Structure formats: structure tokens, C-alpha cells
């Protein structure tokens with residue numbers, strides 16, 4: 001773990017022990033190591049996350065830094081729900097990979113006698129601990145709210161520094177669950193409308209040092225006694241594939257309404273197709289993941305996404321597409337689980353970048369031409385012919401790859417997969433395989449489409 005170099009804008013604190021006192025303010029830190037963490041977020045001397053604290057009604061605003069789209073949005077920080085397991089990106093907020101945190105503004109809506117501020121996080125690795133400085137601002141001082149971008153010391157524009165938090169253990173594993181509670185045993189922390197968290201990553205050894213923040217609570221004097229979050233009953237089942245050779249875990253905790261469809265439609269499809277995909281995409285010495293998971297998330301936007309071996313599906317989109325594209329969308333993500341292209345690139349420092357349109361096109365080729373050819377989902381018609389470019393991404397590129405496979409290279413899928421996975425892909429690949437550049441292939445494919453569609457579009461003789 002590397003030590004960060006950053007400007008300390010609060011007075012330095014002594015090493016983070018379980019409780020530090022600073023100017024009357026106490027910072028209690030709780031850590032449940034991986035084997036002791038439960039969905040209850042219980043720490044000795046630290047209140048569990050609440051679901052009726054003033055922060056649930058507050059506005060959370062990202063004033064600096066970028067949210068990681070693999071995680072939840074800012075709502076997860078004050079929705080009164082905590083994650084139920086150690087690595088649930090969708091139930092945590094975190095800044096995007098490769099960056100060093102950012103700044104988060106909490107607007108309580110009115111001046112509030114703040115008695116306690118609690119922050120909770122959970123991750124099995126270096127993204128578990130919390131490192132941030134906490135500032136507070138009074139109502140009426142709205143001029144400073146806009147000026148809190150990185151590079152500006154909040155202390156110079158009206159913010160009061162309340163605490164400097166660093167829960168990284170001096171020794172031992174950083175992973176697990178953390179609870180931080182900031183309060184003043186003598187009374188309230190102050191009368192504030194705004195809070196500002198200046199958040200830093202916990203390490204810079206790799207791109208994944210941004211903390212998984214699970215929940216932020218703000219207690220006010222005179223507000224109702226906090227009620228602990230009630231975690232949803234967990235609905236998660238693990239199903240064997242090929243007699244236990246592989247395993248998939250399906251999580252419908254968020255979406256009881258999808259459970260029936262998952263059991264009747266998704267599980268049989270996954271059991272049949274995961275082994276097929278493994279067979280379609282082999283390479284020397286490569287073993288496809290033995291375990292993966294599919295989680296339906298109520299908060300996720302878009303359609304679906306895969307990180308490593310975790311597939312996340314946006315419940316809202318799935319609900320609207322159960323009879324149409326839903327299962328195919330899961331198959332698409334399963335292809336990503338089998339591809340594991342990131343792994344090959346990480347092991348090979350000279351690996352070139354693989355264009356996203358190619359990875360997605362290859363994935364969609366498998367989906368539309370091998371999994372559900374009868375749907376004709378990647379067909380190009382005179383309506384979308386204008387958008388037919390070999391790098392048109394997803395189903396357009398899939399159509400192009402299908403043409404290359406049918407006209408000049410039956411072995412393309414296998415070779416392309418191996419080349420990408422082993423980090424050897426560049427445009428020369430096309431030359432070597434087909435004798436033509438990808439641009440030439442693209443032009444030929446396009447011409448063939450035009451010819452086909454042109455013929456089809458010509459007036460038919462009246463019979």
C-alpha cells in the first residue's frame with residue numbers, strides 16, 4: 001500500500017485508534033474484519049446505520065470527482081439501506097477507478113443542530129477503509145458552496161473543519177466493514193446546513209483504491225430516535241451448471257417480482273449456455289471462471305453490466321423486456337464473464353488496447369447469430385444501412401463479423417478471441433487472417449449489403 005501525498009487542511013490527528021478526540025470532537029472508528037462483518041453493521045460503541053435520520057431527506061451533491069458507473073448513485077448513501085454482502089457495488093457509492101476520490105456536499109435543507117455524523121463502508125479489500133476530511137457550513141453562507149472544487153482549501157472559503165478521518169489499519173488486512181461516528185460528547189457538533197466530505201482513495205498501488213461507501217447518516221438534536229436499517233430479506237440461490245463443474249449465484253433480493261421468471265427462464269438458459277460459451281471461447285491454458293453471479297438491481301440505470309465475474313442487471317429495464325430481449329441481454333453479459341479479456345491484458349504489459357466496439361461486436365455476434373439466430377436481431381435493413389460501419393459497435397459490428405466469417409474466415413471467432421485474450425490484438429490481425437485490411441473488409445461488407453438491399457428494394461413484378 002502506498003502512502004498518499006496530500007495537503008492536510010485539518011490539523012493533523014494522532015494515529016487513528018478506536019477513538020480520537022480532537023477539539024472536543026470524538027471520532028469513533030469500528031472495523032469488522034471480513035470474517036466478522038454482517039449485514040447488520042454492528043460495531044461496539046457506534047450506532048448502526050439508521051433509516052430515519054435527517055440525511056435521508058437531505059440533498060447529496062457531487063461537487064468534484066467522478067462517480068463509478070459500476071456502483072450505485074448518490075441515493076444509496078442515504079436510502080436507509082445497507083449492503084447485505086461484502087462486495088455489492090450497486091449498493092455502494094464510489095469514485096471511478098484510477099482517480100483519487102472527490103468531494104461530496106450534503107445539503108440538509110435548513111440549519112440543523114447536528115449531533116452526530118456516521119459513515120459506513122464495506123469491501124473485502126483495500127476499498128473498505130475510509131479516508132476523508134469533514135467540513136461544515138452555516139446557513140446563509142451559500143457563497144462558499146459553489147467554491148469547493150479540489151484545489152480550493154475549504155477552510156479558506158468559510159468551511160469549518162470538523163474531523164479528519166483515516167480508518168486504514170496500521171497493520172493487518174484493510175478489508176472488511178468500517179463504521180465511523182463523529183460527535184461531541186459535550187453537546188452538538190454545531191448548527192449547520194451544509195456538510196462537505198473531501199474524500200480520498202485509500203491506496204494508489206492499483207486503480208481500485210476508492211472506498212465503497214455504503215451509508216452516511218446525520219443525526220440532529222431533536223430529531224426522532226434513529227431506527228436501524230432493516231436489510232431486505234436476502235433472496236439468493238446458487239445453482240450448479242454441468243453437474244457442479246460451474247456455479248451461478250442469482251440474487252433477486254431487490255426484485256421478488258422477477259423470481260418466477262428467473263427460475264423458469266433464466267436458470268435453464270444459463271445452465272445450457274454457459275458451457276456452450278466456454279467451448280466457443282477457449283484458448284491455451286485458459287480456464288473460464290468456475291463461479292459467477294447475476295444480480296438484479298433496483299437502482300441500476302441502463303440495461304446490464306459485467307465486472308469480472310459479477311453480472312448486474314437493471315431491474316427496471318428487465319421488467320419491460322421479459323418477453324423480448326431480456327434473456328439475450330443476460331447471455332451477452334455471460335459472454336463477457338467467459339472472455340476475461342482484462343485478465344490477459346493485465347498479465348501482458350505490452351498488450352495493445354482492444355477497441356470496445358470489437359469486444360462488444362464479438363459478444364453480440366455470439367448472441368444474435370449463435371444464441372438466438374431466429375430473432376434476426378442484428379439484421380441490417382435499408383432503414384439502418386446508413387449506420388453500417390464495421391466499427392458501428394454491438395449488433396452492427398456483429399453483422400460485419402458474421403459476414404467475414406461466412407465469406408472468408410470460418411475460424412475467425414476462435415482466432416479473434418485467442419488473440420484478444422492473450423493481449424496480441426492489433427489491426428494486422430485482419431491482414432494476416434484474410435489478406436485484407438479491416439477498412440477494405442468493411443467496405444466490401446458494406447457494398448455487399450447495399451447490393452443485397454438494393455436488389456430487395458427494387459419493385460417486384462406484379463403477379
Ligand SMILES: [Zn+2]
Pocket residue numbers: 332333336360363
Ligand atoms: Zn457488453
